[in-house]
Amino acid sequence: MIEILNADQLRRARRSGALVGDILQELRERAAVGVSLLEIDGWAQELIRAAGAESCYVDYAPSFGRGPFGHYICTAVNDAVLHGMPRDQVLADGDLLTLDxxxxxxxxxxxxxxxxxxGTARRPEDRALIDATERALDAAVAAARLGARTGDISHAIGTVLRNAGYPINTDFGGHGIGTTMHGDPHVANDGRPGRGYRLRPGLMLALEPWAMIGTDELVVDADGWTLRSATGSRSAHSEHTVAITPEGPEVLTRPSRP
Structure with a gap:
């Protein structure tokens, strides 16, 4: 189902988005060498509860996972890219960490x-990969204008990632969001412009470019959730929740402080 939010729901969405941005920024500042993924999950739980909010992940049990997820945040390290289940793993200097x-x-x-x-960024290819997903996200937001179609967003993402030299997996991508975390329409990370659902005021989308170096194939961990590069190569993922408004796309998940 595709949800169209009313003015009151959009006001509440701004608060939800700011909370997500602020928690991610707080966790990024705490995620130092020697910290475990389970510690990060515990901090996420504390911050969510202190704000009077609820996790969308704890009881999440879609058909593709071995649910329920049972944790408060996805933590993906190095070759892991999506649905990273927190585990007893300590962060090392130079790890590429994704928090979702x-x-x-x-x-x-x-x-x-x-x-x-x-910690220390020793691998230029890691920074280039992260930069590519961030630039693809910027392009996706710019394309998310009233009257455009979801294919225009997909094409914008795919163009950036492809020009940067990264293969593109279209199995997992962006999605509608509102009263539930995952809804229609699906927004693939590559596609043809002019196709798909036409963007309307009140539509809210989670746009999430992600990429892996040298492959578009994923494998699933024994935990039934964590998706990794099939070749063990590094991966990165950038995502924002965006509202479609008559004035243009509004990014809701930026942190409230610099």
Missing amino acids: LAVSLDGIAADAAISFIV
Whole structure:
């Protein structure tokens, strides 16, 4: 089902989005060498509960996962890229970490993801990969204008990633979001412009370019959730929740402080 939010729901979505952005920024600042993924999950739980919000992940049990997920945040390290289940793993210097967070506040969900280097950035290819997903996200937001179609967003993402030299997987991508975390329409990370659902005021989308170096194939961990590069190559993921408005796309999941 495709949800179209009313003015009151959009006001609540702004609060949900700001909370997601702020929590991700807080966790990025805490994610140092020697910190475990389970510690990050615990901090996410504390921050979500302190805000009076609810996790969208704890009871999440879609058909593609071995659910329920049972944790408060997705933590993907190095070759892991999506649905990274927190585990007893300590972050090492130079790890490429992705944090993906979705919460619901006052009945409206917001979803965002960031990728960054823990400690010392020693590999230029890691920075280039992260930069490509961030530039693809910027292009996706710019394309998410009233009257455009989802294919225009997909094409914008795919153009950036392809020009940067990264293969593109279209199995997992962006999605509608509102009173639930995942809804229609699906927004693939590559596609043809002028195709798909026409963007309307009140539509909210989670746009999430992700890429892996040298492959578009994924494998699933024994935990039934964590998706990794089939070749063990590094991966990165950038995501924002965006509202479609008459004034243009509104990014809701930026942190409230610099």
